[in-house]
């Protein structure tokens with residue numbers, strides 16, 4: 349089966365429409381004020397209304413509290429929650445309370461980091477392998493950083509997973525071939541500046557995913 353793609357951090361109708369038209373399986377809406385991709389609930393509701401039923405709406409959060417999750421889930425009509433910097437126990441509690449599909453982001457620089465994925469077995473529905481951002485970074489993702497894909501060689505994945513971190517139209521086909529990813533995720537690789545998505549880059553990325 350060909351790989352599918354999530355376009356993360358969408359914030360305008362035009363670029364959301366480009367993701368849908370290009371065949372994205374998932375669109376990501378960020379709810380984290382320090383991010384240049386952060387959305388108000390009103391804006392999220394407007395974008396969510398443009399997403400057809402065959403495309404999943406994923407909310408992106410950093411160790412969120414219940415109030416934020418509930419407001420964002422309602423505004424964005426979210427079908428999945430992507431949780432960064434969130435402990436396995438908290439991920440499990442969020443999954444049990446919201447009954448939404450729950451993704452745990454696993455920040456990776458070393459094989460030991462990857463081994464940390466096992467802690468989410470039974471707690472999450474999916475893992476998002478992402479590059480670990482440097483200590484003190486404002487964001488735990490969305491910085492265009494890549495990790496060494498060879499770290500995934502021979503790893504027994506405890507859950508369904510997606511590949512993220514530093515993907516772009518030029519490298520995504522190789523990433524899929526190299527890792528066997530069935531779902532890839534991109535943010536800054538389809539932008540012209542932090543938070544500014546580009547419809548042409550989105551279309552080119554999705555074309556490369558389809559051709560891989």
Ligand SMILES: O=C(O)c1ccccc1NCC(=O)[C@H](O)[C@H](O)COP(=O)(O)O
Pocket residue numbers: 356357376378380383384385386408409410432478487488489490491492493512513514515533534535536537
């Ligand atoms: O993108 C953000 O601004 C963001 C903010 C807070 C937590 C996570 C965030 N992004 C997570 C993603 O899903 C990104 O798509 C992923 O980290 C890959 O980003 P990139 O390397 O820029 O493609």
